Amino acid sequence: MMSDNNVKRILDSIISTSNNNITVTDEKGFILFTNPNHWWIYGIEPDHYLGKSVYQLETEGILSPSISAMVLKEKTPVQIMQHTKTGKIVMSTAYPVFDDDGELIRVVSYTQDQTEIRKLQDQYGQLEKKIQEYQHEVEELREQEELIYRSKEMRQIAKTIHRVSKTDATVMLLGESGVGKSVFARRLHTQSYRSKDPFIEVNCSTIPESLFESEMFGYEAGSFTGAQKHGKQGLVEQADNGTLFLDEIGELPLDMQVKLLNVLQEKRFKRVGGKKEHKIDFRLVTATNQNLEEMVEKGKFRLDLYYRLHVIPIQIPPLRERKEDIAILINHNLEIINKKYNTNKKLHPSTYEILIGHKWSGNVRELENLIERLILTSEDSIIIPSFLPAHLHGQEFPESNDAPFKIDHMKVDDSDLKTALEQVEKWMLMKASKQCKSTYEMAKSLGISQPSVVRKMKKYKGQVPL
Structure with a gap:
């Protein structure tokens, strides 16, 4: 059998040559073995801790806190991050050692200097933040490229678009054909928090009235002759969590105006031929080159829907x-x-x-x-x-x-x-x-x-x- 002295020599050799700071205390917290080469991270010399308990070192603020003291109290393994007087950040892990009767007789702790790793993590975090900022700047430049202008009128409109894009307010873009209403609608979307979700553009003047409901709200399987076997998702459903842009809103059929108003109020809809209600969440942007107020007076556009859509009207001037x-x-x-x-x-x-x-x-x-x-x-x-x-x-x-x-x-x-x-x-x-x-x-x-x-x-x- 190996003698106690040989066991002690081997243990001393393991501890002194380890890359970690290994410390062994007795059941009262007094330091029995440790690696003196690593105590510099705590800012003390070897003779300062010899013969002392971890409780004393904790009182002096050298161990903040003492992990060995925590294990002696909890009698279970513990892992913590420590901050030393020298400004170091160390990760400490400690384990209890029990005898045959289940009594705690030793605590073995390991300490690793994490200061440089933490610095690298912080630098990486800062780098990620910078990259995100640069990506945001690039996106802004891309958006600016879409809108080419020099006039003060367009500068003011661009500022308004930027301001309201951060909200979910319904925007109505007004202006003659070809002034760039769809470009502004997309810019509203790309500058909003919904930018990573769909932007669905619908030209209300291009969908036949007979197909409008099924195109907008979708349909269930077997709803009508010629329907797809598994049903179809509508444009409103496709815009969930994103932005729905209804261009030429003045061309929206009256019966569809009622359905759209209900969707805006209830945030729910049913597919054609379906009984199940689907929850929906989208930001609505509309555009028209028509005078909706005149259409309301002539009974061609619902007044209640007009007020719903006319929250933030933005008039885009013609090029001339x-x-x-x-x-x-x-x-x-x-x-x-x-x-x-x-x-x-x-x-x-x-x-x-x-x-x-x-x-x-x-x-x-x-x-x-x-x-x-x-x-x-x-x-x-x-x-x-x-x-x-x-x-x-x-x-x-x-x-x-x-x-x-x-x-x-x-x-x-x-x-x-x-x-x-x-x-x-x-x-x-x-x-x-x-x-x-x-x-x-x-x-x-x-x-x-x-x-x-x-x-x-x-x-x-x-x-x-x-």
Whole structure:
């Protein structure tokens, strides 16, 4: 058999060479064995704890708290996090040792310094928070890309959208066709707490009245001839926890107006042919280009539903009333559509002027479609006015410095090519100087280098504003 001295030597060797701080106390809490190399985390020297009990060290604030003292009291294994005087965070685990009679005779504890791990955890948490912040900023930038504007009216609308998106209030978007109501509706959704749930867009004018109820509320199996075998989920149900956007709400049939009002009030609905009520939770956004108040007076729209929907009305002005946005939208769409079709086409200044002066009855949608048409149908890299549709190309402009340049009206000798070219060059420089904020922007617009712009403007000093 191994002698007690040998057992003690082995035990001392295990404790002293361990990477953990191992401490063994007797049944009264006095330290019998420990690893002296690890007590630096508690800020004391080995001679300070020799012959002392864990209760004394706890009283002195060195062990806060003492895990061995806790095991002596509870007589069960314990694991805790300790904070030391030196600012360290340690994880301690202690186990009771019993003799053959079940009496507690020893407590063995293990301590690991967790300070660096905790720091890494904190740093990781901060990094995750930063990543979330960056992701939020990226999402905001993406949302801003959807809405291209410069006018103060649109800035105010964007602020209002941001403010109300944080609530569940029902929003009604008002404005002519093509002003971007669906874009604003989606922005309401993406900025809301429902952004990770569905955004269901329904154009009320495109669903036949006979199918409206089954499309909106779904149906159970065998509800009618031609129904799907297992039934169908409706658009309202698909929007659960998300946002339901009803575009052209003025086209909603009267009987569907009643059902929609009941859903908004009760937050419940039944499928066609079904008896079971389904709970529903969605944020409602509507849009219309019609005067709903007049429709209410004519009996074509329910007054009670109108009040339900008209909580936060947002009027989006037509493009012709926010001319500051026209130029930036033209440039934006040129860039996007050129990239889409891998082209590099530009507008002649005369073409640009005509588009700026157009009334845009179809608003943003008309502008987008026209730019795409011009890029796809024009043969040259510079889109001149003759490429424009007839209703645009033939419109009249007042005689002024802002009027499109007409070569036929130049008062120069037909043979004097140099003078004619100089007049065209001056006119284009003058137009670019009015439309651009810097010579760099002018260079990009004219398709020449910035030094060339500066040189040409000096050439016509006094004739072209610098």
